[in-house]
Amino acid sequence: MPEERTVDVVVVGGGPAGATAAEDLARSGVRVALLDRDGRVKPCGGAIPPRLIQDFHIPDSQLVARIRTARMISPTGRKVDIHIEGGFVGMVDRGPFDSYLRDRAEQAGALRLHGQFLRIDRENGTAVVYRDASDGSEKRIATRLIIGADGARSRVARNEVPGGDTIPYVIAYHEILSAPEGPAAQMADYEPDRCDVIYDGRISPDFYGWVFPHGQTLSVGIGTEVDSVNLKHATEALRAQAGLTGCETLRREGAPIPLKPLDRWDNGRDLVLAGDAAGVVAPSSGEGIYYAMAGGRVAATAAAATLKSGRIKDLRLARQLFMREHKTVFRVLRSMQDAYYRSDERRERFVSLCHDLDVQRLTFEAYMNKSLVKARPMAHLKIGAKNIAHLLRLVPETSV
Known part of the structure; x- marks a missing residue:
């Protein structure tokens, strides 16, 4: 040799x-x-936060979309739009x-x-x-x-x-579609600068589904650790729910995602x-x-x-x-997944919690900067109290 x-x-x-x-x-x-x-x-x-763009000097030419809103969708179809104040999430x-x-x-x-x-x-x-x-x-x-x-x-x-x-792994599967246009655009609940995250046990019993814009294309998929889930059928249901059935499918891909360092x-x-x-x-x-x-x-x-x-x-x-x-x-995110991804009732409460402005601001500050923000101690205390109240069912699911 x-x-x-x-x-x-x-x-x-x-x-x-x-x-x-x-x-x-x-x-x-x-x-x-x-x-x-x-x-x-x-x-x-394909989502990359501003800190990645800055730390690793990613040029604008690599970005195919800029996301300015994240939409959380609950099992009952409740939608909470979280607007990214003063920035964006890049898509590649x-x-x-x-x-x-x-x-x-x-x-x-x-x-x-x-x-x-x-x-x-x-x-x-x-x-x-x-x-x-x-x-x-x-x-x-x-x-x-x-x-x-x-x-x-x-x-x-x-x-x-x-x-x-x-x-341990979650299996991720997604389909790359042509972005809706013409008659297909009229049928779709889709915005080119909005990511949709779907928390619904009928789509994924233990993780979530997504619709992520990529400019001329978009990614629609799910993740799950449950072997019995038919990934293609679940993604088909997600496409129908989002009004994307009429979009051309360009390719289908699947891969494992590790769950723990x-x-x-x-x-x-x-x-x-x-x-x-x-x-x-x-x-x-x-x-x-x-x-x-x-x-x-x-x-x-x-x-x-x-x-x-x-x-x-x-x-x-x-x-x-x-x-x-x-x-x-990682520890906080693991605790959140363990607490809220266990059932549709918990997912419903999680999306309800996302109505809270303190949750929205701190969530996106943490995502954009990759650290837990310490500048708002009272907001952290309020979120902790609200989190406990939701988990103990002291707050109605419809509460905002």
Whole structure:
């Protein structure tokens, strides 16, 4: 088997996490290779908050829509519109967006490898073995460290990191449609700058459904951990509910979304995980792009620190840095999912709670800035009291 060359770090997987890690390492002067199958498009709603746009310097050209309203829809059809004050949520198409991130990593100096990861070979040092996309041959590239960013159900995580083979998942399925126009637009309850989030057990018994605009197209889909749910039938029902049955279906996609960050992200030897491979998708919302890129950045930081110090324990920095900033948000979102996604009665109460202006402001401040805002302590206390009142059924479902 030919060995093409030697690098300091091989990043396995070229999604937002892997591409970000590769770009950061290349810009810091590390010899890094980015291995990706290229062309695979992950099913994704495509929402990115302003903090991502700012932190990772995403140009306007990558945005296919700007969302200014989020509509929450309850099991009984109640609709609560939450307006994004003084900003917007950007929408991207994952195919062009991921390709842009990979190209940017290459322009920064990362070596691009097109192929499928096969295994890690440690017989003579450490090397990544992959199947080259151009001719199907097995190739080997020697490296000092590896970043596993090969997504949910990661082969790298499964073979290298404790718990990597048992992480729980939600299955996400969506259909990409042409945006309604002409007669179809008259039938549809659809706005090109509004995201709809549907909390309804008939659509998803344990998560939610969505309608997300993407400019000339839109994403309609659901997530669920329940095996018995027919994803296509549920999405068909969602399309009918939104008046989108007449829109052309361009493609159908499905993929797992991890539900919980792994307790450990490194193997204590030569490897650290990032993105979906590490389980960093936000509970309750299923948001993953920002956290994937943040995970790629801390993985790159940990790898660079390890290369400089020679201390393998520095690989632990990836999880430590990520959790230091995001652990509380993940904990709150997990508690919300556990409390409100259990039944339609609870979902109804959750949407009712979303009428509250304090809830709306703090929710979107937290989403846009990726932190729990501490500037309004009384608002936090009020929300906590209202939350308890709803869970204890002290507030009528129709209360606003």
